[in-house]
Amino acid sequence: MILSVRxxxxxxxxxxxxxxxxxxxxxxxxxxxxxxxxxxSGSGKSLTGMSIxxxxxxxxxxxxxxxxxxxEMLKRPDAELRKLRGPEIGLIYQDPLSSLNPVWxxxxxxxxxxxxxxxxxxxxxxxxxxxxxxxxxxxDPRRVASAYPHEISGGMRQRAMIxxxxxxxxxxxIADEPTTAxxxxxxxxxxxxxxxxxxxxxxxxxxxxxDMGVVAExxxxxxxxxxxRIAEVGPADSIMLQPSHPxxxxxxxxxxxxxxxxxxxxxxxxxxAPGLGAFPAGCRFxxxxxxxxxxxxxxxxxRRKFGVVELACHHPIEAAMSLTAARS
Amino acid sequence: xxLLELDAVSKIFSQRRxxxxxQAVAGVSLAVGRGETLGLVGExxxxxxxxxxxxxxxxxxxxxxxxxDGVDVTGFASRRMLPIRRRLQAVFQDPLxxxxxxxxxAEVMREPxxxxxxKLGAGLEPRIRELLSFVGLENIDIQKLPGQFxxxxxxRIAIARxxxxxxxxxxxxxxxxxxxxxxxxxxxxxxxxxxxxxxxxYLIISHDLDVIGHVADRIAVMYLGxxxxxxxxxxxxxxxxxxxxxxxxxAAPTLAARRQVGxxxxxxxxxxxNPADVPSGCRFxxxxxxxxxxxxEKVPPLRAMPxxxxxxxxxxxxxxxxxxxxxxxxxxRGLAVAS
Numbered sequence: 001m002i003l004s005v006r007x008x009x010x011x012x013x014x015x016x017x018x019x020x021x022x023x024x025x026x027x028x029x030x031x032x033x034x035x036x037x038x039x040x041s042g043s044g045k046s047l048t049g050m051s052i053x054x055x056x057x058x059x060x061x062x063x064x065x066x067x068x069x070x071x072e073m074l075k076r077p078d079a080e081l082r083k084l085r086g087p088e089i090g091l092i093y094q095d096p097l098s099s100l101n102p103v104w105x106x107x108x109x110x111x112x113x114x115x116x117x118x119x120x121x122x123x124x125x126x127x128x129x130x131x132x133x134x135x136x137x138x139x140d141p142r143r144v145a146s147a148y149p150h151e152i153s154g155g156m157r158q159r160a161m162i163x164x165x166x167x168x169x170x171x172x173x174i175a176d177e178p179t180t181a182x183x184x185x186x187x188x189x190x191x192x193x194x195x196x197x198x199x200x201x202x203x204x205x206x207x208x209x210x211d212m213g214v215v216a217e218x219x220x221x222x223x224x225x226x227x228x229r230i231a232e233v234g235p236a237d238s239i240m241l242q243p244s245h246p247x248x249x250x251x252x253x254x255x256x257x258x259x260x261x262x263x264x265x266x267x268x269x270x271x272x273a274p275g276l277g278a279f280p281a282g283c284r285f286x287x288x289x290x291x292x293x294x295x296x297x298x299x300x301x302x303r304r305k306f307g308v309v310e311l312a313c314h315h316p317i318e319a320a321m322s323l324t325a326a327r328s
Numbered sequence: 329x330x331l332l333e334l335d336a337v338s339k340i341f342s343q344r345r346x347x348x349x350x351q352a353v354a355g356v357s358l359a360v361g362r363g364e365t366l367g368l369v370g371e372x373x374x375x376x377x378x379x380x381x382x383x384x385x386x387x388x389x390x391x392x393x394x395x396x397d398g399v400d401v402t403g404f405a406s407r408r409m410l411p412i413r414r415r416l417q418a419v420f421q422d423p424l425x426x427x428x429x430x431x432x433x434a435e436v437m438r439e440p441x442x443x444x445x446x447k448l449g450a451g452l453e454p455r456i457r458e459l460l461s462f463v464g465l466e467n468i469d470i471q472k473l474p475g476q477f478x479x480x481x482x483x484r485i486a487i488a489r490x491x492x493x494x495x496x497x498x499x500x501x502x503x504x505x506x507x508x509x510x511x512x513x514x515x516x517x518x519x520x521x522x523x524x525x526x527x528x529x530y531l532i533i534s535h536d537l538d539v540i541g542h543v544a545d546r547i548a549v550m551y552l553g554x555x556x557x558x559x560x561x562x563x564x565x566x567x568x569x570x571x572x573x574x575x576x577x578x579a580a581p582t583l584a585a586r587r588q589v590g591x592x593x594x595x596x597x598x599x600x601x602n603p604a605d606v607p608s609g610c611r612f613x614x615x616x617x618x619x620x621x622x623x624x625e626k627v628p629p630l631r632a633m634p635x636x637x638x639x640x641x642x643x644x645x646x647x648x649x650x651x652x653x654x655x656x657x658x659x660x661r662g663l664a665v666a667s
Contacts (some may be wrong), residue, residue, distance in 0.1 A: 154372075155599045183372050185371065185579050185596045186371075188593055189595065192595065210509055216587050217586045236587070240587060241584060255509060255583055257513070257516070257538040258542070259582060262542055262561060265517050266513040266516055268514045268517055269514075272511060273510075
């Protein structure tokens with residue numbers, strides 16, 4: 001096990017109120033797996049991902065524990081966290097421009113991560129930066145190394161960002177919506193590249209996304225987050241193809257437009273996800289849930305084992321049913 | 329007669345500071361009939377949003393004609409366009425950006441009536457309520473600002489506003505792309521429901537083939553400023569004949585297909601093309617696995633395929649592309665059933 005999260009909570013103070021965004025979640029990530037955190041806007045998925053790397057907003061209050069390779073990450077001094085980001089944990093984001101410095105040649109930025117962590121001298125670091133660009137399949141890596149971020153295409157920038165995240169040889173890569181802004185044909189290239197790099201560099205990947213197509217291609221295990229709580233966590237095949245939680249089932253049907261006959265009404269769930277500070281009592285999904293009963297309004301469902309997954313739902317979908325529900 | 333017709337339209341943006349001119353749209357012809365949905369698919373930079381703006385007359389064509397209900401409106405200045413605009417409305421990708429953030433929802437909703445000099449007096453508020461409830465927002469506080477609503481609610485408000493003047497056609501540019509997955513399905517349903525109840529036409533522009541395949545009667549595929557394939561939704565989704573359409577369809581198959589080991593997509597190499605640097609011959613040839621000399625030398629015209637209404641701009645279609653097209657289409661349907 002490379003990562004262990006226990007009763008992790010994060011929130012903010014606003015106008016004297018404590019607003020809890022992620023409310024006591026626990027999960028483990030095994031070394032070498034691709035662990036996907038699925039959630040929509042406001043689910044707390046990005047806050048969770050950032051907190052694993054020690055990058056939670058400074059104004060946030062946190063509790064619980066995040067242990068990465070037996071080191072407690074929460075409340076660790078910034079200087080020590082910085083030493084881990086790069087050699088131990090790499091990060092990539094939706095927008096490569098947010099991690100690339102616009103006034104610095106791409107190669108120098110990659111080299112700098114090596115120099116800053118004392119992994120190489122200047123000249124050696126430059127050489128390894130070019131090798132890294134080659135590794136992310138950038139044609140003509142020497143030219144790209146001396147180019148500024150705005151001089152290369154969006155796809156190249158995405159690759160350069162990955163090269164930078166992986167240059168110092170981390171064992172864990174956290175990817176926050178890495179393909180969301182990309183066109184389908186470029187997205188496909190990116191997924192293939194990540195799969196190859198994962199294999200070549202023995203990476204563990206935590207992928208944060210709401211793109212079910214991407215999830216389907218890469219996930220080993222999936223955690224579904226809704227309004228700051230875990231809805232369901234388990235093996236990808238069962239979560240995607242036989243979802244037990246009604247929210248997961250709804251997400252999957254939304255992603256299966258092509259299986260509904262053209263022009264027919266899609267099986268959509270009503271309403272929208274609740275905002276921070278407006279989480280409903282009982283099960284947080286109950287106002288939108290087609291299966292909700294009285295207990296769902298009053299009692300927060302505890303997390304329990306259900307077949308091969310763990311879920312928090314009073315009235316989950318049985319396996320045989322969920323297949324037909326997902327198809328209908 | 330088509331309701332909205334683009335006849336060989338082109339748009340050239342001349343870059344400032346002596347830069348090269350960019351041809352965003354290069355001789356595109358499209359027609360949307362009454363009650364019909366035309367889906368326009370393409371990736372970033374293919375010119376699809378420029379085409380939407382040409383259709384809406386938000387920018388002027390460099391060449392070609394725009395006709396609305398048989399009337400050539402190409403040279404119409406904004407005053408002459410006003411009566412046409414009542415009948416031709418728009419919905420955009422980002423509702424928060426397309427609604428004025430400082431106006432209350434009540435003000436946002438009354439604006440179209442004001443613009444067109446329609447004085448409803450005491451009838452205004454009930455009309456606004458009726459429109460909002462038509463899009464599923466019965467009880468919202470219309471004195472709130474757009475920033476106080478969710479993305480899905482705002483897109484509903486944008487649609488209600490577009491419906492205010494009872495248009496005959498809505499041009500929707502990526503109407504679901506900025507929304508969470510569970511909200512996307514709601515907006516798709518709403519648009520279908522509006523069409524069933526009101527019989528309006530849509531020109532829907534998106535990079536999302538799933539959405540387009542679900543809502544469109546006919547589909548046009550755009551690449552680097554030109555239409556490279558066009559046909560009924562069934563034809564395009566079940567047997568795409570252009571190698572680019574095939575790659576698009578195979579890039580995003582069903583969830584079940586994606587989980588199958590050994591499944592392989594048609595991978596396009598290289599970056600998306602740059603409209604400032606258009607390749608010779610077929611514009612797609614640098615990324616096409618079938619490309620040969622003729623493709624580098626000669627521009628393929630958009631031509632009808634024998635025996636169908638499908639139009640394809642590829643030298644090698646259908647002889648060398650039909651088989652792959654059938655496989656791509658089957659993979660989408662067949663693998664889904666096998667799961």
